[in-house]
Amino acid sequence: MSDSREIVQEYLDIVATVREYVEEQMQLGFTEHHEPKKQTGDFDLKRLREEAADCTRCELHQNRNTVVFGTGDENAELMFVGEAPGADEDRQGEPFVGRAGQLLTKIIEAVGYARGQVYIANVIKCRPPGNRNPKPVEVETCEPFLLKQIELIHPKVICALGSFAAQTLLRTDQKISSLRGKFHDYRGVKVMPTYHPAFLLRNPNAKRDVWEDMKLVIAELKKDRALRESSP
Numbered sequence: 001m002s003d004s005r006e007i008v009q010e011y012l013d014i015v016a017t018v019r020e021y022v023e024e025q026m027q028l029g030f031t032e033h034h035e036p037k038k039q040t041g042d043f044d045l046k047r048l049r050e051e052a053a054d055c056t057r058c059e060l061h062q063n064r065n066t067v068v069f070g071t072g073d074e075n076a077e078l079m080f081v082g083e084a085p086g087a088d089e090d091r092q093g094e095p096f097v098g099r100a101g102q103l104l105t106k107i108i109e110a111v112g113y114a115r116g117q118v119y120i121a122n123v124i125k126c127r128p129p130g131n132r133n134p135k136p137v138e139v140e141t142c143e144p145f146l147l148k149q150i151e152l153i154h155p156k157v158i159c160a161l162g163s164f165a166a167q168t169l170l171r172t173d174q175k176i177s178s179l180r181g182k183f184h185d186y187r188g189v190k191v192m193p194t195y196h197p198a199f200l201l202r203n204p205n206a207k208r209d210v211w212e213d214m215k216l217v218i219a220e221l222k223k224d225r226a227l228r229e230s231s232p
């Protein structure tokens with residue numbers, strides 16, 4: 001290929017890559033481009049939170065008190081994703097603050113983090129009335145917020161709490177019992193599905209499995225840190 005043909009081909013490849021990216025963003029429901037947060041400070045996550053705060057895209061906005069966007073360190077290496085806010089979360093505007101949330105805080109602390117050092121969010125940002133399961137249309141409508149959060153926070157590991165979060169992120173209908181215990185990939189981020197803390201409250205024996213999953217998470221984060229520290 002001549003030099004000028006190579007340049008044209010290179011140009012066409014760049015255009016195709018940009019188009020693919022823009023189409024993907026539009027499919028996720030975003031019409032504006034957000035630069036990755038790590039290059040621009042925390043402005044974008046703040047903007048996303050503001051966008052979510054007055055969201056009326058699905059019927060869940062009719063009964064909510066607050067949009068439960070997410071909490072924690074916006075540069076966290078470890079992120080937890082749950083299902084949807086319950087009554088306590090809806091009242092306080094923060095995910096995982098009820099009984100299941102207190103157990104999640106204990107799990108986080110047991111693996112050596114403070115709650116504020118990780119990031120916690122849900123697939124669905126508004127409480128489904130009576131804590132019913134979110135409808136597929138609600139997941140589809142709300143999911144772009146979570147996906148954008150993940151993109152901006154860019155954690156090293158996501159811990160998907162329960163089958164709903166795991167199945168949504170991994171686009172699968174496999175059971176949590178077969179998904180847990182190993183890493184899966186979500187756009188280059190390692191995902192460890194594990195049991196939801198609310199399930200653990202009803203089934204304390206499953207805490208042993210969660211502990212095994214969390215040990216894998218910690219080992220992975222350690223490995224990642226060692227790699228980063230050893231590279232120039």
Ligand code: URA
Nearest residue numbers: 082083084085095096
């Ligand atoms: N359960 C969840 O999945 N998320 C919360 O925020 C609280 C309970």
